[in-house]
Amino acid sequence: MSVILVFLLVIAGIAGWWLSHQRLMSKPWLEQGSIGDFIASEQSAMPTAKIGMGVFLAVVGCLFALFTSAYFMRMALADWQPLPIPRLLWFNTAVLVLSSIALQVALVASRKGQLDTVRLGLATGGLTAIAFLVGQLFAWRALVADGYLLAGNPANSFFYLITGLHGLHIVGGLIGLGRTSYRAWTTTRTDTLSLGVELCAMYWHFLLFIWLALFVLLAGWAADFIDICRQLLT
């Protein structure tokens, strides 16, 4: 459970940092009649939707941290046989990076008011994300063809489960991206668009980060790294 505890420690750090700015030492019973600080110091200037997305990403991160914890605990048992990572995954990773870059381009363009570039970025981002999903399906098929079935070994089970869940999150993101794209094609102004594009970009970057972490985990490098650390400590 160490992975999830480290993750929660990070969350606790962020929460603690935020709380430390909330005047927790104040004595509200002595402050009657005054209206308190100005609004800017009470509420974040960040758009509400962005904070909502941040909280949601923390929950998603928690989910994958828990899967990682379970992965390490199950891995320690005797019957674990790591499966070879299909080389297609490298290509898929590159495609997902491309997807993230495309949305970042769209975000920058939306702030500069370049509607055509926004549309191009959104479309590229969406198509490359779909390409990533198709690539993942091909990777699954390649593994199945090589005889690495879901129930064959816990390493296989985890591989399909974790990549599948990550894929589902991308599918969910595509729905949001679809809505933003629809707005991008029906409007002529970018200032109303940029928040939606920013939320998509945030989600995409986070899922890319999750994917990189999962890739390191599934390829076995994470375990190697921990082994090295353990040896250094002993």
Added chain:
Amino acid sequence: MVDVTPGSVDTIPPAEVPEVELYHPHSWWTTYVFSQDAKVIAIQYSCTAIAIGMVALVLSWLMRLQLGFPGTFDFITPEAYYQFITMHGMIMVIYLLTALFLGGFGNYLIPLMVGARDMVFPYVNMLSYWIYLLAVLVLVASFFAPGGPTGAGWTLYPPQAIMAGTPGGQDLGIVLMLFSLVLFIIGFTMGGLNYVVTVLQGRTRGMTLMRMPLTVWGIFTATVMALLAFPALFVACVMMLFDRLLETSFFMPAIVEMGEQLQHEGGSPILFQHLFWFFGHPEVYIVALPAFGIVSDLISTHARKNIFGYRMMVWAIVGIGALSFIVWAHHMYVSGMHPYFGFFFATTTLIIAIPTAIKVYNWILTLWRGDIHLTNPMLFALAFIVTFVNGGLTGLFLGNVVVDVPLSDTMFVVAHFHMVMGVAPILVIFGAIYHWYPKITGRMLNEGLGQFHFWATFLGAYLIFFPMHYLGLMGVPRRYNELGEMGLIADSAHQLNAFISIMAFIVGFAQLVFLFNLLWSIRHGKDAGGNPWRATTLEWQTPETPPAHGNFGKELPIVYRWAYDYSVPGAKQDFLPQNEPGDYGQAKGH
């Protein structure tokens, strides 16, 4: 901090309050059924939770029939008994308590108490309820599935949970249970995002975090915890679904069932326990923290006195929330863990007693020399303090490894967690309903019926659960559907069991009086007016009662003070609403 005189305060334009665009319903359907108004969603959540809770109440009666009078009722087979246990536990903990405190009270109180027009994401909030309802329906469907609901115990421990010997293990029971939990978690996450972000972003002008009522602090912290803890249950459920449906071996070791070697091998049931309790222990405080917050407000309001040690109360809530994530393995002392782990988790468990005790002392010091009104909400709040202390003390027993190991499989544990997690939060829920019902409906609940309901519930619950501690110390095992011929169990244990069962029926029937009161008072209750308890918090200051769509009429309130200005010397009345401008001197009782 410079105090502002009333004159200068009035000139501060309310336009600085960020206005939100409200969704306005256009038809009966979008007003009352597919509503995006947090108040309607709160009532939908509450009614659904209470309805499914009644099912769980009936299940507990059926269990008590079997335990009190074993062998008398043919239809309660051992399998059925396990199904009753499982569904009773799961419904009460998750579908009633979690849904009612966060979905019900959270939705109703957060926007009103922080001075918001609605939740920040109303559409997602509406989805949250409908997914919750779907989860409940899937759960109910398992009663009608072939083989009936799962009988794996509310902890659903593998491997037995998905094997043929357990009711529902190889039928649909366990699948529907896991599926329903997954839905619940998805729905809750949608609601939880709303509760958290509304507290972060939706507060009205002047409502600093340290001016929020403790109810909001409790619900807010509990929601943050739930958002981080429920994913663990989600992971456990999904992996168990894979084990059950796709024959993977996440949790399933190599096992022989009815002389036949199963497909699984090498899995770890302990892994499931870790995931389950990583959710399961925070869950205790997900239920307890809103209760703590609500009780603080009830006590302060009905004792006409400011809450003692507000800052400490806030810190204790946050501290308990953080600590509760590092104690989960105290539910696993008997799983064969390394003694050093047991020592670590026993220590963290006992440390939680410190912030909890701070809260209890602060409640008592709030009552000290207060102008105590023994209204129904106050009676329930006082009963909660007593009950929580009782349940908490047995928790200190069980938190120690050497005491827990012999007691772990006895009725003592059942008595402990029913006191601390069953009776205590339910008492708060009752108190809160008596307190806020006038705001929700505009009418008071009947006082006399309420008194009867309180005494029957409070005394009855003690007559049920106090003797159960004694049974546990005698060695009566839990999870057994009947004791049979056990030499170590004295005859008196059987008589006590029969007594407990009769009390359980009486307490259960007393709840019908409460339900009748709820329905009868909607039309026939005394007119409540806007602020019957003369309370300070913003929900009592709305222009209409019940609050209309948008909560606060044309202009959002501006907050000038904390939530506990009761009996301020020099003030015209014995309470100062949070949106009342003006300075009444610093000399206040504290």
